[in-house]
Amino acid sequence: MTKLEVVFLGTSSATPAKKRNLPAVVIRREGEVVLMDCGEGTQRRFLELGLGINKEMVVLITHLHGDHVNGLLGLLQTMSMSQRGKRLTLVGPEGLYLWVKTSMEMLQIGLSFDLQFVAARPGVVLRREAYLIRCARANHSVEAWSYVFEETPRPGVFDSRKAVALGVPEGRKWSTLQHGRSVTVDGRTVRPREVLGPRREGRRVGYSGDTRPSATLARLFAGVDLLIFDSTYATRDADKAADRRHSTSVEAAELAKKAGVRRLALTHFSARYRTVSALVKQAREVFPETFAASDGMFVDVPAKAQ
């Protein structure tokens, strides 16, 4: 099974704390990287964690607040200085591209690679061979988007005994069936479903960015394997969460429960809390499969039980 992992680069909210950098999360899968938000210091975290900035990369930006994008210009500049040749795809609110282009001109940052911009919109915004990116509106103080990374489903497990019993000889015809296409044996058609188990769904990772919980997000994140959700505040500061269009850890847990996700990672913690153990405890009472993200944490997203 291909390894799929999530790496937390920064887990603070708008101001950095001593042990938490500004928001940035990476999804890694077979040499491809999806970076979600790009707070100040992101390029340095890539260096420290040995992630490599010159891989195939898609950058998803949730919204145009400084703390979620201030690392972007430096990342693009360093990529160019290391002669990156691979295209980079940037997804985010319409205004993002204008800011990046304007700043690159003013700061004389020339790019060594092709920068493709895709404006966020509800639905599937990007398709790659191995995965797609799904998007929905978040509920924050400015235009904001939440994302789901979704692996392409794979055909079911091939049952070689059934193939033999049906008279299909080992070799090219097995491979054709394994790839989901029918073959003909002695004038008879053998269909993939006769020799394959049920289709294996891809794994999914959801990322909320800054948001209030909402029915839209409960739908977007339905059944994801790992949900990374705004958990800026503890319940005692619920009024601040409502006021500033963020979520408490319990609100994150309630949404995770409603959406039926497998695991919930809390992130984007306010610097006002010395530790986040109370936030995790409160959330676990609602949704036990909850943990607090921390800077430098690698989380494996295992295959689903078939």
Next chain:
Amino acid sequence: MTKLEVVFLGTSSATPAKKRNLPAVVIRREGEVVLMDCGEGTQRRFLELGLGINKEMVVLITHLHGDHVNGLLGLLQTMSMSQRGKRLTLVGPEGLYLWVKTSMEMLQIGLSFDLQFVAARPGVVLRREAYLIRCARANHSVEAWSYVFEETPRPGVFDSRKAVALGVPEGRKWSTLQHGRSVTVDGRTVRPREVLGPRREGRRVGYSGDTRPSATLARLFAGVDLLIFDSTYATRDADKAADRRHSTSVEAAELAKKAGVRRLALTHFSARYRTVSALVKQAREVFPETFAASDGMFVDVPAKAQ
């Protein structure tokens, strides 16, 4: 004597290295801070080094390349989120203010304090009670400026025995003389120079930013107590230094010698060198009072011998 110290926040050149952050240097003097350049991650270094971002502050930007300014937006945002009230003065190339204003609008960064901008120009650009900032053109690939921080000179040491001998009674009249003004005793005028030693010159710290060495800079930095100079390259890469409008460590040392400075701090090291000991060694052959700056280094600038 008031403590004057220099703190190196970032000593890399355009791309960060594992142990070197992007360019930023602080001068601290009695609760006032002068920040020179503001590479990505500067606000985090302030936090880690306990420097405090809400002090009286002047920010001097040498030029508009991303690696020297990418930390500015995040620093301004965090200052505002912590309700900074004190004015902040920003000095730099004309285009700097446009980029900051444009980005603040696009990223919706509102300021809680008054941001004053002063365009760099040759000569004295800023005067405070305790110091002034002097400026001259550097020689880089874009408009670039070098700066000198210069303490206000103080009157000489007060000789109380001379004052007594001249019949000046201890008290308000001593204080008046100490502040450089004459007093009258029994109808006779006593002048400050009769009771004070020679005027004590202020300490001076020079910062080159990215530049080739030049006669202009040798004049600007003449006799400074500490010169912080571009030392991107080793001598074997002198062609790159010339090509990219930077300096080698030896060129920095030659300028330091010509300018008659007290000490030379090399900085802005290219990430290509695993260690910078060769650069320091080469420079010391020309100017022995040379050292390599490193991230998190505090350097005391002692008073001059009187």
